[in-house]
Amino acid sequence: MSEKRQVLIVTPSESLRTELRDLLKSIDSVASAPLMASDNRQGLELARTRSPQLAIVELSANTIPAQTLARELSAVAPDTTVVGLLKPEFFASAPSESRLLIDSLRSGFKDFLNYPVSKGELEELIRRLSSETRRSPAKLGAVFSFISNKGGVGKSTLSVNAAAALAQRYPDRVLLVDASLQLGVAASLLDLQPTSTLTDVAREQNRLDQTLLEQLTVRHSSGLHLLAAPKNPIEATRVTEEILTQVLTLGRRTYDYIVVDTFPVFDAITVALLDLTTRAYVVTENVVPTLLGAANLIELLDQLAFPSDHVEVIINRFQNLSGSLGREDIAARIGRNIDWVLPYDKRVISAANLGRPIIEYSPTFFRFRRVLAKLVDSMEEVVGHAKSNGTTLERLPAQFTQTPTVGE
Incomplete structure (x- = not known):
């Protein structure tokens, strides 16, 4: 039996956290109780202490806080894959969508999900994550x-x-x-x-x-x-x-x-x-x-x-x-x-x-x-x-x- 993956959800929206939690519960390869954080500091602390395999972070038009979190996550939990969640408002308000996405990739985001998220899309993302060769923990100073x-x-x-x-x-x-x-x-x-x-x-x-x-x-x-x-x-x-x-x-x-x-x-x-x-x-x-x-x-x-x-x-x-x-x-x-x-x-x-x-x-x-x-x-x-x-x-x-x- 394969190990169930722990997922961290970081978004200030309580309804979005609940929606993603319920969606993740329906996926067999995911732990039944995802970690949930309402702000970046709480998310960073959960990543530091629980080391989830996947972190889903909501991206807004002001991407700087989320990009900062991605850098911090790569430092405290180097084996956590950080994925950005993009809502329709992001595309409507972003002056340069491609520029923001490139900057987000440079800061540590590995992939992106579009909202509303389908079960199939989320399962495919987790499947790709699971198929990656397990690497040894990063050696950090x-x-x-x-x-x-x-x-x-x-x-x-x-x-x-x-x-x-x-x-x-x-x-x-x-x-x-x-x-x-x-x-x-x-x-x-x-x-x-x-x-x-x-x-x-x-x-x-x-x-x-x-x-x-x-x-x-x-x-x-x-x-x-x-x-x-x-x-x-x-x-x-x-x-x-x-x-x-x-x-x-x-x-x-x-x-x-x-x-x-x-x-x-x-x-x-x-x-x-x-x-x-x-x-x-x-x-x-x-x-x-x-x-x-x-x-x-x-x-x-x-x-x-x-x-x-x-x-x-x-x-x-x-x-x-x-x-x-x-x-x-x-x-x-x-x-x-x-x-x-x-x-x-x-x-x-x-x-x-x-x-x-x-x-x-x-x-x-x-x-x-x-x-x-x-x-x-x-x-x-x-x-x-x-x-x-x-x-x-x-x-x-x-x-x-x-x-x-x-x-x-």
């Missing part, structure tokens, strides 16, 4: 995002140094995305003068592919590829969440590791980045107001249904001074265990001023560098485990996300 509730906690320094340390182990396999759009300092921390930035990515959005993405990066001597932040706040306004989604989707097909430095504001761009994040590092310090903000940030991640076992907390620039909070006090303040404690080290500041990663500046036996190496080991473990087992990185077994090595 992992996304590690460094986030914080405020600036000045060393988030950018950590993301840059972690990325450089990874690149030293895997030259040309690590991409650093400086998504701190208005305050990006990654290029400065690496003493690089990029000729292209995320603004150029926005300008080339319609023809962006893996080759062009790599060409828009600047290479550091460690082997790290940097996609730099815009040069100024005005240029930063041109970089949208759709563009960053496209960057991460293509980046995961090109690189093994994508490290993201984020802006310390929780907005639509941050949410879009988290949608494609394998592991999020909340960076904070052992100062009460900062810790309270970090606790609020962790609670917000929980409200957004970001998996708690994919979140790790980093206490940066820790000093065990009289009157300062210890690890247990910090854990009590934020309501969860601390995963990493990186000590204060003046060499980190000196390295930043010189535009040199700490791996090039500090001897290996200094404590900050030793803990950073353990952090990088854990990032390496995520990618190594997913590759050796052919699993999708968002769905790693619990033992690889719930019990990370704690930096001492």
Whole structure:
């Protein structure tokens, strides 16, 4: 007996969802209870957790949201075939039907259905899907995002140094995305003068592919590829969440590791980045107001249904001074265990001023560098485990996300 295929339906129309559900129920090769989503975010989460074989997404005249969803689906559920559903209104309102369909194909749609959908048409589509040779799960890179509730906690320094340390182990396999759009300092921390930035990515959005993405990066001597932040706040306004989604989707097909430095504001761009994040590092310090903000940030991640076992907390620039909070006090303040404690080290500041990663500046036996190496080991473990087992990185077994090595 052949395996029944799981289908995801994404449309804001309740009546259309019901109609398609009833139609799918009459097809023997389809699971009796299709997954149904009323918006793109719900559809993305269902695809992430349930990995359907087929996703039917309604296309409207404004195809950008659906095209963005198709790109995101290809990243989080690479074995899901995305099919567009075209209603008569689409053809009536679309200024250039062929142009929109071509753009949709480029974004990840594999086929289209015309409404009203007949049972025969849907069965034929599923038959074609079933006859395709079963391929092994796509090998995609992992996304590690460094986030914080405020600036000045060393988030950018950590993301840059972690990325450089990874690149030293895997030259040309690590991409650093400086998504701190208005305050990006990654290029400065690496003493690089990029000729292209995320603004150029926005300008080339319609023809962006893996080759062009790599060409828009600047290479550091460690082997790290940097996609730099815009040069100024005005240029930063041109970089949208759709563009960053496209960057991460293509980046995961090109690189093994994508490290993201984020802006310390929780907005639509941050949410879009988290949608494609394998592991999020909340960076904070052992100062009460900062810790309270970090606790609020962790609670917000929980409200957004970001998996708690994919979140790790980093206490940066820790000093065990009289009157300062210890690890247990910090854990009590934020309501969860601390995963990493990186000590204060003046060499980190000196390295930043010189535009040199700490791996090039500090001897290996200094404590900050030793803990950073353990952090990088854990990032390496995520990618190594997913590759050796052919699993999708968002769905790693619990033992690889719930019990990370704690930096001492």
